[in-house]
Amino acid sequence: MAAPGENLQINSDRLWDSIMEMAKIGPGIAGGNNRQTVTDEDGEGRHLFKRWCEAAGLEMGLDEMGTMFARREGTDPELPPVYVGSHLDTQPTGGKYDGVLGVLGGLEVVRSLNDLGIKTRHPIVVTNWTNEEGARFAPAMMASGVFAGVLDQADVYGHVDKAGKKFGEELERIGWKGSEKVGERKIHAFFELHIEQGPILEDEGIDIGVVTHGQGLKWLQVTLTGKEAHTGSTPMPKRRNAGLGMARVIELVHEIAMDYQPDAVGAVGHMEVYPNSRNIIAGRTVFTIDIRSPEKEVLDAMDGRIREGIDTICEALDIKYQIEQVGHFDPVTFDKGCVKAVRDAAERLGYTHRNIVSGAGHDACWINRVAPTAMVMCPCVDGLSHNEAEEITKEWAAAGADVLFHAVVETAEIVA
Numbered sequence: 001m002a003a004p005g006e007n008l009q010i011n012s013d014r015l016w017d018s019i020m021e022m023a024k025i026g027p028g029i030a031g032g033n034n035r036q037t038v039t040d041e042d043g044e045g046r047h048l049f050k051r052w053c054e055a056a057g058l059e060m061g062l063d064e065m066g067t068m069f070a071r072r073e074g075t076d077p078e079l080p081p082v083y084v085g086s087h088l089d090t091q092p093t094g095g096k097y098d099g100v101l102g103v104l105g106g107l108e109v110v111r112s113l114n115d116l117g118i119k120t121r122h123p124i125v126v127t128n129w130t131n132e133e134g135a136r137f138a139p140a141m142m143a144s145g146v147f148a149g150v151l152d153q154a155d156v157y158g159h160v161d162k163a164g165k166k167f168g169e170e171l172e173r174i175g176w177k178g179s180e181k182v183g184e185r186k187i188h189a190f191f192e193l194h195i196e197q198g199p200i201l202e203d204e205g206i207d208i209g210v211v212t213h214g215q216g217l218k219w220l221q222v223t224l225t226g227k228e229a230h231t232g233s234t235p236m237p238k239r240r241n242a243g244l245g246m247a248r249v250i251e252l253v254h255e256i257a258m259d260y261q262p263d264a265v266g267a268v269g270h271m272e273v274y275p276n277s278r279n280i281i282a283g284r285t286v287f288t289i290d291i292r293s294p295e296k297e298v299l300d301a302m303d304g305r306i307r308e309g310i311d312t313i314c315e316a317l318d319i320k321y322q323i324e325q326v327g328h329f330d331p332v333t334f335d336k337g338c339v340k341a342v343r344d345a346a347e348r349l350g351y352t353h354r355n356i357v358s359g360a361g362h363d364a365c366w367i368n369r370v371a372p373t374a375m376v377m378c379p380c381v382d383g384l385s386h387n388e389a390e391e392i393t394k395e396w397a398a399a400g401a402d403v404l405f406h407a408v409v410e411t412a413e414i415v416a
């Protein structure tokens with residue numbers, strides 16, 4: 001495959017200006033954005049993106065989930081396209097870059113190809129996946145999930161927001177429900193540029209995260225049942241303390257996660273104590289264990305050890321337990337060839353880089369199931385995201401988009 005050469009770079013001013021222009025649509029209250037999925041603001045953002053795509057000579061496709069596919073023709077139109085993109089929707093108090101950088105970075109790739117008069121054998125398609133955030137309508141990564149056959153289209157059309165409005169009807173109302181069947185496109189490869197949403201790259205002063213894996217997760221909801229009793233008059237040996245059981249399980253989860261460093265994590269975030277009274281020993285506790293690892297074997301091993309540990313803890317305290325798995329996402333191993341294209345691009349451009357695991361879910365995690373996929377990450381200030389104060393520098397954005405550019409162009413094959 002032809003290498004594009006290290007002199008080729010995107011136009012960082014144009015990329016930055018476009019991000020700032022998009023951020024004017026659905027402004028937040030604290031400098032970020034509120035451009036939630038299938039709202040009027042989302043519709044307006046889509047129109048702007050479409051205008052830019054058409055100005056760059058791209059042809060827009062739209063599927064029944066509202067996902068936008070802007071195509072730059074290849075010299076061999078029969079070849080499956082290289083896809084690049086992310087999402088334009090935001091959290092209700094979201095930042096200007098989460099998702100947007102990946103879509104507009106993709107647009108900048110084709111704008112730069114146009115400027116440089118470069119043709120590629122494979123077509124290139126810049127994509128805006130609908131409802132990545134899942135804030136207004138659960139679940140997250142909705143359209144890419146339907147595309148990959150993980151979620152059911154008819155089912156998600158019926159999902160409602162807090163006001164009782166249905167996703168499918170809102171998509172239609174804003175005028176962005178297309179007629180193309182979802183998931184029928186052949187994808188040669190998919191690349192997603194995204195801000196890290198964590199602190200590692202900034203802390204280590206590294207330009208580029210080469211994303212090798214996406215973390216898998218399990219959520220286990222645990223109910224411990226002991227006996228409510230007076231905190232003053234019940235002798236210690238007679239207590240069946242569900243609160244103490246919960247405390248021991250929290251400790252256990254932490255210890256187990258520490259045994260699988262550096263990548264595994266575990267915590268109890270959600271806790272309920274009944275009856276939650278100052279002078280009553282807790283008779284029942286309900287809490288959720290969240291464990292994550294990029295390796296399936298590790299995730300399964302953690303799960304097994306936690307279940308065993310809970311059994312031992314509860315036996316010692318004479319309390320009963322129930323464990324229900326309420327969430328699950330298998331770890332993602334991104335495609336070796338696509339990951340190499342990202343790493344080679346960073347190397348060729350002289351950017352510092354390291355392998356990184358994505359702690360958050362992304363559209364790329366679903367698309368990886370149906371096509372070779374990889375992600376490029378750039379740092380974000382203090383690792384802050386899903387927050388209006390989310391910030392990146394123009395240089396970080398440019399480095400990420402440059403790496404995206406080279407990875408995409410190499411995979412789409414330059415025509416000499």
Ligand SMILES: [Zn+2]
Nearest residue numbers: 098099132194
């Ligand atoms: Zn995102």
